[in-house]
Each structure stands twice: as structure tokens, then as C-alpha cells.
Amino acid sequence: MKCLNCGNAINNNLKIKEIFLFKEIVPNYICNLCRQELAPLAGRNNCPRCSKPESEGICSDCRMWDDKSGIINCHQALFEYNQFIHSYFKLYKRYGDVLLARLFYQDIKNWSLRNHFDVVTYIPASKSHLQARGFDPVYELYADIFDLQSLLIKVDADKPQAQKNRNERLRTPQTFSALPALNQIQKEARILILDDIYTTGRTLMHAHDIFLTAGFQKISTFSLSR
Ligand SMILES: [Zn+2]
Ligand SMILES: [Zn+2]
Structure with missing residues (x-):
């Protein structure tokens, strides 16, 4: 191979x-x-809330969310966002090399075998992104591994998260709404929400909010990189 x-x-x-x-x-x-070239996050004094490495307690990113209710409190991720991960996502997302979706198959699969959930969903691409790219990068990253359910829909934002500076990202209003299928799920279900990269946490926080507002209590989040 x-x-x-x-x-x-x-x-x-x-x-x-x-x-x-x-x-x-x-x-x-x-x-x-x-x-x-990868920097695994396991065992590096990570922030207990978001897995940011070498944080020695709650990191500065997470402290910004302190006064908000319903924050994510034990986000899991596999690799630190470094040059390799940056180049990987550039090839995969910007240049649309969909075959790269399986590069981290073994790592994600092994994580999935150790962590159990009733319902697994993902951060969807917006319609305009989907049309421009021809595939949904987060869906493709995880589709071979989890039985993914489509439960969220993303409204087209003014500009993509990647083009925003930090403050613009934090101020972004809710960008998701729930699909009808979300209301069919038992409220006791253990939910997992998947994303590709956790940067400020804003995107996953919005998705997390949708589930929290709908009455779910066991909500976990995961991303390939932090
Ligand atoms: Zn943190
Ligand atoms: Zn290689």
C-alpha cells in the first residue's frame, strides 16, 4: 500500500x-x-475542556467562554494543528483532493473503537461550499468510520470561518439549525458531534448549543486537530 x-x-x-x-x-x-510530522495530543498536559496541548489547566481560549452557559467541557482531538496538518487541509479542502479523506483512517478508527456513542453527527458544509467543492470534507473524513446522521444544516455565512480573524470568529452568530431528524432522537442518547479542526471552538459551540437547546445532556465533541 x-x-x-x-x-x-x-x-x-x-x-x-x-x-x-x-x-x-x-x-x-x-x-x-x-x-x-504529526504532533499527537495524547499525554501533553492538555486543557481539560478543549485538549489544547501544554495548557496546565483551563487554557486562555476556554476562559473566554467562562461566563457563557452550556460550554463544551471535554472536547477530544488527536493532533495539534501544525504545519503538516495545515498543508494537509489545504490539499484536502482547498484543492479538493477527496482521496486524502482516508489519510488518518487508522487513528480515527482506533479512537472510535475506544469511545462509544448512540448517535454520531457532523458539522456540515454550507450549501455554497458543497457546490463549489463537490464534496463535504467533514462528512468524507468520518463517513467510513461512523454511522453518520445528518442532523444539522448550515446557513451560508457572510464569509467562511477560515477567512475571519479571531474576533470576527468569536462574534459569529449561530450558523446552524436543526433538521427534523434531530427531534426523532431520544433525549437520553449519547451524542457525538464531529468536526475537522477546533480553532476557537465557536463552530462546535454553536452545534453543541443546538443539541443543548433541544434537551440533550450527553453531548461530546471530537475533531481530528486542535
Ligand atoms: Zn481549552
Ligand atoms: Zn507519506
């Missing part, structure tokens, strides 16, 4: 244990050289 990012061959050396224990073998689409 070849690395989806650089084309190098991937050596999927199976451990003896994996062969004999009939463990589910999770395919890998990223080579070791590319993997070395």
Missing part, C-alpha cells in the same frame, strides 16, 4: 499478536515518514 500523502510505500508489519488474536486489523494509509 502507498501513503496517500507522499506516495511512499507503507510497510504494514503485522505483529504476531495481531495475527494470532484475530484482532480487527485497521488499515493504515499514512507512512512513517509523514507520521513523524
Whole structure:
């Protein structure tokens, strides 16, 4: 198999244990050289609310939300937002290389095997983005791994989050509304909301608000990068 990012061959050396224990073998689409460019978040004194690394307690981003009710309080993410992740999302989203959706398959799949939810949904692209790009990047990132339900709809904003500065992002009003399917779900259900990148938390906070207002209490959030 070849690395989806650089084309190098991937050596999927199976451990003896994996062969004999009939463990589910999770395919890998990223080579070791590319993997070395990643900065995993596990075990780095992360902010307990948003997983920002080296925070030593509640981070400055989260403290901005302190006076607001219904904040996200244990966001999980796998990798720090660094140059590699930045370039990855540029190729995947801006240049529309949909095959890159599976680059992190193994990492996300392994996380999904350790964390359990009743309903998994995602931050949808706006209609104009979807039309321009031809695919929904967050949906494609997770569709092979989770049984995704479409529960939110995004209204077209004045400009995309990526083009806004920090203050503009924080001031953005609610950009989602609930689809009718959301009302069919039992309020006790454990909900997981997926996004690709957590920056200020504004986007996931809005999605989280929709579920909170609808009466759900067990709401978790996850992103590939923080
Ligand atoms: Zn590679
Ligand atoms: Zn934080």
C-alpha cells in the first residue's frame, strides 16, 4: 500500500499478536515518514475542556467562554494543528483532493473503537461550499468510520470561518439549525458531534448549543486537530 500523502510505500508489519488474536486489523494509509510530522495530543498536559496541548489547566481560549452557559467541557482531538496538518487541509479542502479523506483512517478508527456513542453527527458544509467543492470534507473524513446522521444544516455565512480573524470568529452568530431528524432522537442518547479542526471552538459551540437547546445532556465533541 502507498501513503496517500507522499506516495511512499507503507510497510504494514503485522505483529504476531495481531495475527494470532484475530484482532480487527485497521488499515493504515499514512507512512512513517509523514507520521513523524504529526504532533499527537495524547499525554501533553492538555486543557481539560478543549485538549489544547501544554495548557496546565483551563487554557486562555476556554476562559473566554467562562461566563457563557452550556460550554463544551471535554472536547477530544488527536493532533495539534501544525504545519503538516495545515498543508494537509489545504490539499484536502482547498484543492479538493477527496482521496486524502482516508489519510488518518487508522487513528480515527482506533479512537472510535475506544469511545462509544448512540448517535454520531457532523458539522456540515454550507450549501455554497458543497457546490463549489463537490464534496463535504467533514462528512468524507468520518463517513467510513461512523454511522453518520445528518442532523444539522448550515446557513451560508457572510464569509467562511477560515477567512475571519479571531474576533470576527468569536462574534459569529449561530450558523446552524436543526433538521427534523434531530427531534426523532431520544433525549437520553449519547451524542457525538464531529468536526475537522477546533480553532476557537465557536463552530462546535454553536452545534453543541443546538443539541443543548433541544434537551440533550450527553453531548461530546471530537475533531481530528486542535
Ligand atoms: Zn507519506
Ligand atoms: Zn481549552
